[in-house]
Amino acid sequence: MFRLDSRGAFLTTVALGLVAPLAAMAIVALALGAQGLIAALQVAASVSFRGPVRQDDAAGTPSPIFSVHIATHEEPPALVSRTVRSLAGQVGAPQFEVIVLDNNTADPTLWQPVSDLCDRLGPQFCFFHEDGVKGAKAGALNIALSRTDRAATHIVIVDADYEVSPDFLAIAAAEIARRDDDFFQFPQAYRNDGAQVAGISLELADYFHRHAPQADGADAMLLTGTLSVIRRSALEAAGQWSGDTITEDAELGLRLRRLGFRGRFVDRVAGRGLLPLDVAGLAQQRYRWAAGNVGTILTGFSGLSLSAALHVAAQLTAWTNFALPMAGGLIGGGLALAAGLDPHAAADLTSLSGFGLLLVGLSVCLPLFISVMRSGRAEFPALLVALSSRLVLVLPSAMGTVDALLGCSGSFRRTSKDVGSGGASLGPLMPALALAGLLLLLVPGLPLLAGLGALLLVLPFPFALGTRRRLSAYRASLQLA
Numbered sequence: 475m476f477r478l479d480s481r482g483a484f485l486t487t488v489a490l491g492l493v494a495p496l497a498a499m500a501i502v503a504l505a506l507g508a509q510g511l512i513a514a515l516q517v518a519a520s521v522s523f524r525g526p527v528r529q530d531d532a533a534g535t536p537s538p539i540f541s542v543h544i545a546t547h548e549e550p551p552a553l554v555s556r557t558v559r560s561l562a563g564q565v566g567a568p569q570f571e572v573i574v575l576d577n578n579t580a581d582p583t584l585w586q587p588v589s590d591l592c593d594r595l596g597p598q599f600c601f602f603h604e605d606g607v608k609g610a611k612a613g614a615l616n617i618a619l620s621r622t623d624r625a626a627t628h629i630v631i632v633d634a635d636y637e638v639s640p641d642f643l644a645i646a647a648a649e650i651a652r653r654d655d656d657f658f659q660f661p662q663a664y665r666n667d668g669a670q671v672a673g674i675s676l677e678l679a680d681y682f683h684r685h686a687p688q689a690d691g692a693d694a695m696l697l698t699g700t701l702s703v704i705r706r707s708a709l710e711a712a713g714q715w716s717g718d719t720i721t722e723d724a725e726l727g728l729r730l731r732r733l734g735f736r737g738r739f740v741d742r743v744a745g746r747g748l749l750p751l752d753v754a755g756l757a758q759q760r761y762r763w764a765a766g767n768v769g770t771i772l773t774g775f776s777g778l779s780l781s782a783a784l785h786v787a788a789q790l791t792a793w794t795n796f797a798l799p800m801a802g803g804l805i806g807g808g809l810a811l812a813a814g815l816d817p818h819a820a821a822d823l824t825s826l827s828g829f830g831l832l833l834v835g836l837s838v839c840l841p842l843f844i845s846v847m848r849s850g851r852a853e854f855p856a857l858l859v860a861l862s863s864r865l866v867l868v869l870p871s872a873m874g875t876v877d878a879l880l881g882c883s884g885s886f887r888r889t890s891k892d893v894g895s896g897g898a899s900l901g902p903l904m905p906a907l908a909l910a911g912l913l914l915l916l917v918p919g920l921p922l923l924a925g926l927g928a929l930l931l932v933l934p935f936p937f938a939l940g941t942r943r944r945l946s947a948y949r950a951s952l953q954l955a
Contacts (some may be wrong), residue, residue, distance in 0.1 A: 491806015510800035519788035567643035609717020631698035662702035673859020694785035696727030721766025764874030765883035800830035828927025908935035
Protein backbone atom coordinates (compact mmCIF):
# COMPACT_ATOMS: atom_id res chain seq x y z
CA MET A 475 0.00 0.00 0.00
CA PHE A 476 1.32 3.46 -0.92
CA ARG A 477 2.15 5.65 2.07
CA LEU A 478 3.01 9.32 1.86
CA ASP A 479 6.22 9.23 3.85
CA SER A 480 9.78 10.01 2.73
CA ARG A 481 9.96 6.89 0.57
CA GLY A 482 6.56 7.55 -0.95
CA ALA A 483 7.44 11.19 -1.62
CA PHE A 484 10.69 10.10 -3.25
CA LEU A 485 8.97 7.59 -5.53
CA THR A 486 6.30 10.15 -6.41
CA THR A 487 9.00 12.64 -7.45
CA VAL A 488 10.71 9.96 -9.58
CA ALA A 489 7.41 9.15 -11.30
CA LEU A 490 6.64 12.82 -11.90
CA GLY A 491 10.11 13.34 -13.30
CA LEU A 492 9.45 10.61 -15.83
CA VAL A 493 5.94 11.58 -16.94
CA ALA A 494 5.66 15.26 -16.00
CA PRO A 495 9.12 16.85 -15.65
CA LEU A 496 7.73 20.36 -15.16
CA ALA A 497 5.67 19.23 -12.17
CA ALA A 498 8.71 17.50 -10.68
CA MET A 499 10.73 20.65 -11.31
CA ALA A 500 8.36 22.62 -9.09
CA ILE A 501 8.97 20.15 -6.23
CA VAL A 502 12.73 20.26 -6.74
CA ALA A 503 12.69 24.07 -6.89
CA LEU A 504 10.80 24.17 -3.58
CA ALA A 505 13.34 21.81 -2.01
CA LEU A 506 16.19 23.86 -3.44
CA GLY A 507 14.74 27.02 -1.93
CA ALA A 508 14.39 25.33 1.47
CA GLN A 509 17.98 24.09 1.30
CA GLY A 510 19.15 27.57 0.42
CA LEU A 511 17.31 29.00 3.41
CA ILE A 512 19.00 26.49 5.73
CA ALA A 513 22.41 27.36 4.30
CA ALA A 514 21.69 31.08 4.74
CA LEU A 515 20.49 30.45 8.31
CA GLN A 516 23.73 28.67 9.20
CA VAL A 517 25.81 31.46 7.68
CA ALA A 518 23.78 34.12 9.51
CA ALA A 519 24.24 32.30 12.83
CA SER A 520 27.98 32.10 12.25
CA VAL A 521 28.28 35.77 11.25
CA SER A 522 26.20 36.99 14.20
CA PHE A 523 28.25 35.02 16.72
CA ARG A 524 29.78 37.48 19.20
CA GLY A 525 31.16 35.28 21.97
CA PRO A 526 29.97 34.98 25.59
CA VAL A 527 27.61 37.83 26.42
CA ARG A 528 27.60 37.75 30.22
CA GLN A 529 29.52 36.58 33.26
CA ASP A 530 27.14 36.76 36.20
CA ASP A 531 28.47 36.59 39.73
CA ALA A 532 26.80 33.69 41.52
CA ALA A 533 28.75 34.05 44.76
CA GLY A 534 26.74 32.94 47.74
CA THR A 535 24.66 30.43 45.80
CA PRO A 536 23.80 27.51 48.10
CA SER A 537 25.52 24.23 47.32
CA PRO A 538 23.32 22.23 44.94
CA ILE A 539 21.86 18.84 45.74
CA PHE A 540 21.90 16.65 42.62
CA SER A 541 19.56 13.88 41.58
CA VAL A 542 21.20 11.93 38.74
CA HIS A 543 18.72 10.18 36.44
CA ILE A 544 19.64 7.24 34.20
CA ALA A 545 16.87 5.87 31.94
CA THR A 546 17.49 2.38 30.60
CA HIS A 547 15.69 0.03 28.22
CA GLU A 548 17.10 -3.35 27.23
CA GLU A 549 20.66 -2.21 27.90
CA PRO A 550 23.52 -4.65 28.56
CA PRO A 551 23.89 -4.81 32.35
CA ALA A 552 27.70 -4.53 32.22
CA LEU A 553 27.35 -1.26 30.32
CA VAL A 554 24.89 0.30 32.78
CA SER A 555 26.90 -0.98 35.73
CA ARG A 556 29.96 0.79 34.39
CA THR A 557 27.97 4.04 34.29
CA VAL A 558 26.67 3.56 37.84
CA ARG A 559 30.14 2.77 39.18
CA SER A 560 31.53 5.93 37.62
CA LEU A 561 28.97 7.89 39.63
CA ALA A 562 29.82 5.95 42.77
CA GLY A 563 33.42 7.07 42.34
CA GLN A 564 32.74 10.82 42.38
CA VAL A 565 35.33 12.92 44.17
CA GLY A 566 34.58 16.26 45.83
CA ALA A 567 30.91 16.12 44.86
CA PRO A 568 28.12 17.80 46.81
CA GLN A 569 25.22 15.76 48.15
CA PHE A 570 23.66 13.62 45.42
CA GLU A 571 21.49 10.61 44.70
CA VAL A 572 21.33 8.35 41.64
CA ILE A 573 18.05 7.00 40.24
CA VAL A 574 18.20 4.27 37.61
CA LEU A 575 14.82 3.83 35.96
CA ASP A 576 14.53 0.77 33.75
CA ASN A 577 11.44 0.86 31.56
CA ASN A 578 9.72 -1.94 29.66
CA THR A 579 12.64 -4.39 29.67
CA ALA A 580 11.00 -7.81 29.57
CA ASP A 581 14.11 -9.86 30.35
CA PRO A 582 14.99 -9.55 34.08
CA THR A 583 18.52 -10.83 33.45
CA LEU A 584 19.21 -7.44 31.82
CA TRP A 585 18.09 -5.26 34.71
CA GLN A 586 18.46 -7.44 37.83
CA PRO A 587 22.30 -7.17 37.96
CA VAL A 588 22.01 -3.38 37.90
CA SER A 589 19.41 -3.49 40.66
CA ASP A 590 21.72 -5.69 42.73
CA LEU A 591 24.61 -3.28 42.16
CA CYS A 592 22.53 -0.34 43.36
CA ASP A 593 21.56 -2.30 46.48
CA ARG A 594 25.24 -2.95 47.24
CA LEU A 595 26.14 0.71 46.74
CA GLY A 596 23.65 1.81 49.38
CA PRO A 597 20.57 4.02 49.72
CA GLN A 598 22.17 6.82 47.69
CA PHE A 599 21.61 4.61 44.62
CA CYS A 600 17.98 3.74 43.82
CA PHE A 601 16.85 1.30 41.13
CA PHE A 602 13.31 0.99 39.76
CA HIS A 603 11.95 -1.31 37.07
CA GLU A 604 8.65 -0.31 35.49
CA ASP A 605 6.50 -1.97 32.82
CA GLY A 606 3.93 -0.24 30.66
CA VAL A 607 5.81 3.06 30.58
CA LYS A 608 4.54 5.44 27.88
CA GLY A 609 6.66 8.05 26.15
CA ALA A 610 9.92 6.06 25.91
CA LYS A 611 12.91 7.82 27.52
CA ALA A 612 10.86 10.92 28.37
CA GLY A 613 8.30 8.80 30.19
CA ALA A 614 11.01 7.05 32.18
CA LEU A 615 12.65 10.36 33.12
CA ASN A 616 9.31 11.72 34.33
CA ILE A 617 8.90 8.71 36.60
CA ALA A 618 12.42 9.25 37.92
CA LEU A 619 11.54 12.89 38.57
CA SER A 620 8.47 11.86 40.55
CA ARG A 621 10.70 9.71 42.79
CA THR A 622 13.40 12.29 43.31
CA ASP A 623 14.35 13.31 46.84
CA ARG A 624 12.41 16.43 47.85
CA ALA A 625 15.63 18.20 48.81
CA ALA A 626 17.21 17.84 45.35
CA THR A 627 17.72 21.18 43.61
CA HIS A 628 19.10 20.04 40.25
CA ILE A 629 18.41 17.12 37.91
CA VAL A 630 21.39 15.59 36.10
CA ILE A 631 20.76 13.41 33.03
CA VAL A 632 23.30 10.71 32.20
CA ASP A 633 22.75 8.22 29.40
CA ALA A 634 23.09 4.55 30.24
CA ASP A 635 26.33 4.16 28.27
CA TYR A 636 28.14 7.23 29.64
CA GLU A 637 31.03 6.79 32.03
CA VAL A 638 31.42 10.17 33.74
CA SER A 639 34.73 11.53 34.98
CA PRO A 640 35.42 11.29 38.75
CA ASP A 641 35.02 15.06 39.12
CA PHE A 642 31.88 15.42 36.97
CA LEU A 643 29.50 16.43 39.77
CA ALA A 644 32.17 18.60 41.40
CA ILE A 645 32.60 20.43 38.08
CA ALA A 646 28.82 20.83 37.77
CA ALA A 647 28.63 22.28 41.28
CA ALA A 648 31.48 24.68 40.50
CA GLU A 649 29.66 25.83 37.35
CA ILE A 650 26.54 26.58 39.39
CA ALA A 651 28.63 28.52 41.90
CA ARG A 652 30.26 30.45 39.04
CA ARG A 653 27.07 31.30 37.15
CA ASP A 654 23.79 29.97 38.45
CA ASP A 655 21.85 29.39 35.22
CA ASP A 656 18.70 27.31 35.02
CA PHE A 657 20.31 24.64 32.88
CA PHE A 658 23.62 23.86 31.25
CA GLN A 659 24.94 21.30 28.84
CA PHE A 660 28.29 19.49 28.69
CA PRO A 661 29.53 18.16 25.32
CA GLN A 662 29.10 14.57 24.26
CA ALA A 663 32.27 12.56 23.72
CA TYR A 664 33.14 8.91 23.10
CA ARG A 665 35.34 6.16 24.49
CA ASN A 666 37.97 4.45 22.35
CA ASP A 667 37.45 7.07 19.64
CA GLY A 668 40.99 7.17 18.31
CA ALA A 669 42.48 5.23 15.41
CA GLN A 670 40.00 4.32 12.69
CA VAL A 671 36.90 5.99 14.19
CA ALA A 672 38.54 9.33 14.95
CA GLY A 673 36.90 10.81 11.86
CA ILE A 674 33.45 9.49 12.80
CA SER A 675 33.84 10.94 16.29
CA LEU A 676 34.98 14.23 14.74
CA GLU A 677 31.85 14.37 12.57
CA LEU A 678 29.61 13.78 15.58
CA ALA A 679 31.48 16.38 17.64
CA ASP A 680 30.92 19.11 15.02
CA TYR A 681 27.76 20.28 16.81
CA PHE A 682 29.69 20.92 20.03
CA HIS A 683 32.67 22.47 18.25
CA ARG A 684 30.66 24.81 16.03
CA HIS A 685 26.95 25.16 16.79
CA ALA A 686 27.08 25.05 20.61
CA PRO A 687 29.65 27.87 21.09
CA GLN A 688 27.73 30.06 18.63
CA ALA A 689 24.46 29.41 20.46
CA ASP A 690 26.10 29.99 23.84
CA GLY A 691 27.49 33.31 22.64
CA ALA A 692 23.96 34.37 21.68
CA ASP A 693 22.45 33.06 24.96
CA ALA A 694 20.44 30.50 22.98
CA MET A 695 21.91 27.11 23.93
CA LEU A 696 19.51 24.14 24.00
CA LEU A 697 19.79 20.73 25.67
CA THR A 698 21.30 17.72 23.90
CA GLY A 699 20.42 14.91 26.30
CA THR A 700 23.17 13.24 28.27
CA LEU A 701 25.33 15.27 30.66
CA SER A 702 22.60 17.88 31.04
CA VAL A 703 22.12 19.70 34.36
CA ILE A 704 18.69 21.30 34.91
CA ARG A 705 17.34 23.25 37.86
CA ARG A 706 14.53 21.13 39.24
CA SER A 707 12.11 24.04 39.64
CA ALA A 708 12.67 25.06 36.00
CA LEU A 709 12.04 21.51 34.77
CA GLU A 710 8.82 21.27 36.76
CA ALA A 711 7.67 24.75 35.67
CA ALA A 712 8.18 23.74 32.04
CA GLY A 713 5.88 20.73 32.44
CA GLN A 714 8.57 18.03 32.72
CA TRP A 715 9.67 15.90 29.76
CA SER A 716 7.47 15.44 26.70
CA GLY A 717 6.85 11.98 25.27
CA ASP A 718 5.35 13.48 22.10
CA THR A 719 8.74 14.03 20.47
CA ILE A 720 11.67 11.80 19.51
CA THR A 721 14.19 14.46 20.58
CA GLU A 722 12.90 15.19 24.07
CA ASP A 723 16.09 17.03 25.03
CA ALA A 724 15.99 19.72 22.32
CA GLU A 725 12.23 20.12 22.74
CA LEU A 726 12.60 20.71 26.48
CA GLY A 727 15.42 23.16 25.86
CA LEU A 728 13.20 25.20 23.55
CA ARG A 729 10.32 25.15 26.06
CA LEU A 730 12.64 26.35 28.81
CA ARG A 731 13.86 29.14 26.54
CA ARG A 732 10.30 30.21 25.71
CA LEU A 733 9.54 30.49 29.42
CA GLY A 734 12.53 32.78 29.95
CA PHE A 735 14.86 30.31 31.67
CA ARG A 736 18.57 30.77 31.03
CA GLY A 737 20.99 28.09 29.88
CA ARG A 738 24.49 27.72 28.58
CA PHE A 739 27.14 25.41 27.17
CA VAL A 740 30.06 24.24 29.31
CA ASP A 741 32.85 23.37 26.90
CA ARG A 742 34.53 20.70 29.00
CA VAL A 743 34.42 16.94 28.44
CA ALA A 744 33.11 15.37 31.65
CA GLY A 745 32.03 11.94 30.42
CA ARG A 746 32.30 9.57 27.49
CA GLY A 747 29.82 7.14 25.99
CA LEU A 748 29.76 4.72 23.07
CA LEU A 749 29.60 5.57 19.41
CA PRO A 750 26.77 3.91 17.46
CA LEU A 751 28.06 0.43 16.79
CA ASP A 752 27.24 0.02 13.10
CA VAL A 753 26.10 2.02 10.09
CA ALA A 754 22.45 1.18 10.76
CA GLY A 755 22.75 2.58 14.30
CA LEU A 756 24.55 5.67 13.05
CA ALA A 757 21.83 6.24 10.44
CA GLN A 758 19.00 5.64 12.91
CA GLN A 759 20.50 8.15 15.32
CA ARG A 760 20.89 10.78 12.60
CA TYR A 761 17.34 10.17 11.33
CA ARG A 762 16.02 10.72 14.86
CA TRP A 763 17.98 13.92 15.33
CA ALA A 764 16.84 15.35 11.99
CA ALA A 765 13.19 14.31 12.32
CA GLY A 766 12.82 15.22 15.98
CA ASN A 767 14.41 18.63 15.61
CA VAL A 768 12.30 19.53 12.56
CA GLY A 769 9.26 18.58 14.63
CA THR A 770 10.52 20.85 17.40
CA ILE A 771 10.94 23.73 14.93
CA LEU A 772 7.31 23.35 13.91
CA THR A 773 6.24 24.19 17.48
CA GLY A 774 7.46 27.75 16.89
CA PHE A 775 9.71 30.29 18.60
CA SER A 776 7.23 32.41 20.53
CA GLY A 777 8.78 34.35 23.37
CA LEU A 778 12.29 34.37 21.89
CA SER A 779 14.20 37.40 20.68
CA LEU A 780 15.14 37.51 17.00
CA SER A 781 18.77 36.69 17.78
CA ALA A 782 17.85 33.78 20.06
CA ALA A 783 15.37 32.44 17.50
CA LEU A 784 18.06 32.58 14.81
CA HIS A 785 20.52 30.54 16.86
CA VAL A 786 17.89 28.10 18.12
CA ALA A 787 16.80 27.49 14.53
CA ALA A 788 20.43 27.05 13.45
CA GLN A 789 20.90 24.36 16.12
CA LEU A 790 17.69 22.56 15.22
CA THR A 791 18.55 22.50 11.49
CA ALA A 792 22.10 21.23 12.04
CA TRP A 793 21.13 17.89 10.45
CA THR A 794 18.32 19.01 8.15
CA ASN A 795 18.58 18.62 4.37
CA PHE A 796 16.31 18.26 1.34
CA ALA A 797 18.37 15.88 -0.77
CA LEU A 798 15.57 13.35 -1.18
CA PRO A 799 13.29 15.26 -3.60
CA MET A 800 16.36 16.37 -5.54
CA ALA A 801 17.51 12.76 -5.89
CA GLY A 802 14.00 11.82 -7.03
CA GLY A 803 13.96 14.60 -9.60
CA LEU A 804 17.38 13.62 -10.90
CA ILE A 805 16.48 9.95 -11.31
CA GLY A 806 13.05 10.65 -12.80
CA GLY A 807 14.43 13.24 -15.19
CA GLY A 808 17.24 10.88 -16.17
CA LEU A 809 14.72 8.18 -16.98
CA ALA A 810 12.80 10.65 -19.14
CA LEU A 811 16.00 11.62 -20.95
CA ALA A 812 16.90 7.98 -21.55
CA ALA A 813 13.40 7.31 -22.93
CA GLY A 814 13.39 10.46 -25.08
CA LEU A 815 10.35 11.88 -23.26
CA ASP A 816 10.19 15.70 -23.30
CA PRO A 817 14.00 15.92 -23.49
CA HIS A 818 14.30 19.69 -22.96
CA ALA A 819 12.19 19.71 -19.78
CA ALA A 820 13.88 16.52 -18.58
CA ALA A 821 17.34 18.03 -19.11
CA ASP A 822 16.34 21.15 -17.17
CA LEU A 823 14.97 18.98 -14.37
CA THR A 824 18.17 16.93 -14.10
CA SER A 825 20.32 20.09 -14.12
CA LEU A 826 18.24 21.71 -11.37
CA SER A 827 18.25 18.50 -9.33
CA GLY A 828 22.00 18.06 -9.78
CA PHE A 829 22.60 21.64 -8.69
CA GLY A 830 20.42 21.03 -5.63
CA LEU A 831 22.42 17.95 -4.65
CA LEU A 832 25.63 19.93 -5.02
CA LEU A 833 24.18 22.60 -2.71
CA VAL A 834 23.31 19.91 -0.17
CA GLY A 835 26.81 18.47 -0.36
CA LEU A 836 28.41 21.88 0.12
CA SER A 837 25.96 22.82 2.90
CA VAL A 838 26.73 19.74 4.97
CA CYS A 839 30.47 19.37 4.26
CA LEU A 840 31.95 22.82 3.76
CA PRO A 841 31.21 24.23 7.28
CA LEU A 842 32.72 21.11 8.86
CA PHE A 843 35.79 21.37 6.62
CA ILE A 844 36.35 25.08 7.38
CA SER A 845 35.78 24.64 11.11
CA VAL A 846 38.30 21.80 11.45
CA MET A 847 40.90 23.46 9.24
CA ARG A 848 40.67 26.72 11.19
CA SER A 849 40.92 25.07 14.60
CA GLY A 850 43.45 22.39 13.72
CA ARG A 851 41.53 19.93 15.89
CA ALA A 852 42.33 16.90 13.75
CA GLU A 853 44.76 15.53 11.21
CA PHE A 854 43.74 15.73 7.58
CA PRO A 855 43.05 11.96 7.21
CA ALA A 856 40.56 12.12 10.11
CA LEU A 857 38.90 15.13 8.47
CA LEU A 858 38.48 13.18 5.23
CA VAL A 859 36.84 10.34 7.17
CA ALA A 860 34.57 12.85 8.91
CA LEU A 861 33.49 14.29 5.55
CA SER A 862 32.84 10.83 4.11
CA SER A 863 30.81 9.94 7.22
CA ARG A 864 28.76 13.09 6.80
CA LEU A 865 27.95 12.18 3.18
CA VAL A 866 26.88 8.71 4.33
CA LEU A 867 24.43 10.36 6.73
CA VAL A 868 22.85 12.70 4.16
CA LEU A 869 20.24 10.06 3.25
CA PRO A 870 18.91 9.32 6.79
CA SER A 871 18.94 13.05 7.55
CA ALA A 872 16.96 13.73 4.37
CA MET A 873 14.45 11.00 5.19
CA GLY A 874 14.03 12.32 8.72
CA THR A 875 13.49 15.85 7.39
CA VAL A 876 10.77 14.81 4.95
CA ASP A 877 9.06 12.42 7.37
CA ALA A 878 8.88 15.14 10.02
CA LEU A 879 7.32 17.60 7.58
CA LEU A 880 4.80 14.94 6.54
CA GLY A 881 4.03 14.11 10.18
CA CYS A 882 5.13 10.47 10.01
CA SER A 883 8.50 10.29 11.74
CA GLY A 884 7.27 7.58 14.11
CA SER A 885 8.16 6.92 17.73
CA PHE A 886 11.41 7.05 19.69
CA ARG A 887 13.84 4.24 18.85
CA ARG A 888 16.93 3.76 20.99
CA THR A 889 20.36 3.29 19.45
CA SER A 890 21.66 -0.14 20.42
CA LYS A 891 24.77 -0.14 22.63
CA ASP A 892 25.15 -3.91 22.84
CA VAL A 893 28.67 -4.50 21.52
CA GLY A 894 27.79 -8.03 20.43
CA SER A 895 24.79 -6.95 18.34
CA GLY A 896 26.45 -4.76 15.69
CA GLY A 897 25.59 -5.71 12.13
CA ALA A 898 26.98 -5.33 8.61
CA SER A 899 23.79 -4.41 6.76
CA LEU A 900 23.66 -1.07 4.97
CA GLY A 901 20.00 -1.45 3.98
CA PRO A 902 18.69 -1.39 0.41
CA LEU A 903 18.29 2.35 -0.23
CA MET A 904 21.91 3.49 -0.32
CA PRO A 905 23.13 0.82 -2.77
CA ALA A 906 19.99 1.36 -4.87
CA LEU A 907 20.74 5.09 -5.13
CA ALA A 908 24.38 4.33 -5.97
CA LEU A 909 23.27 2.02 -8.78
CA ALA A 910 20.85 4.66 -10.03
CA GLY A 911 23.67 7.20 -10.04
CA LEU A 912 25.93 4.90 -12.05
CA LEU A 913 23.18 4.27 -14.59
CA LEU A 914 22.50 7.99 -14.87
CA LEU A 915 26.11 8.57 -15.88
CA LEU A 916 25.48 6.33 -18.89
CA VAL A 917 22.51 8.38 -20.15
CA PRO A 918 23.41 10.14 -23.43
CA GLY A 919 23.21 13.92 -23.27
CA LEU A 920 23.13 14.08 -19.46
CA PRO A 921 23.93 17.71 -18.47
CA LEU A 922 27.12 18.41 -16.51
CA LEU A 923 25.29 19.45 -13.32
CA ALA A 924 23.23 16.29 -13.52
CA GLY A 925 26.40 14.22 -13.86
CA LEU A 926 27.86 15.83 -10.74
CA GLY A 927 24.61 15.13 -8.91
CA ALA A 928 24.77 11.51 -10.06
CA LEU A 929 28.26 11.22 -8.56
CA LEU A 930 26.84 12.42 -5.25
CA LEU A 931 24.31 9.58 -5.42
CA VAL A 932 27.12 7.10 -5.94
CA LEU A 933 29.68 8.24 -3.35
CA PRO A 934 27.78 7.52 -0.08
CA PHE A 935 27.72 3.77 -0.78
CA PRO A 936 31.50 3.19 -0.99
CA PHE A 937 31.96 5.63 1.89
CA ALA A 938 29.45 3.58 3.89
CA LEU A 939 31.54 0.47 3.27
CA GLY A 940 34.50 2.26 4.81
CA THR A 941 32.37 3.42 7.74
CA ARG A 942 31.17 -0.14 8.26
CA ARG A 943 34.75 -1.40 8.40
CA ARG A 944 35.76 1.30 10.90
CA LEU A 945 32.82 0.61 13.20
CA SER A 946 33.56 -3.11 13.08
CA ALA A 947 37.07 -2.34 14.33
CA TYR A 948 35.54 -0.08 16.98
CA ARG A 949 33.31 -2.89 18.28
CA ALA A 950 36.35 -5.17 18.46
CA SER A 951 38.23 -2.55 20.51
CA LEU A 952 35.35 -2.34 22.97
CA GLN A 953 35.24 -6.10 23.40
CA LEU A 954 38.95 -6.11 24.27
CA ALA A 955 38.65 -3.19 26.71
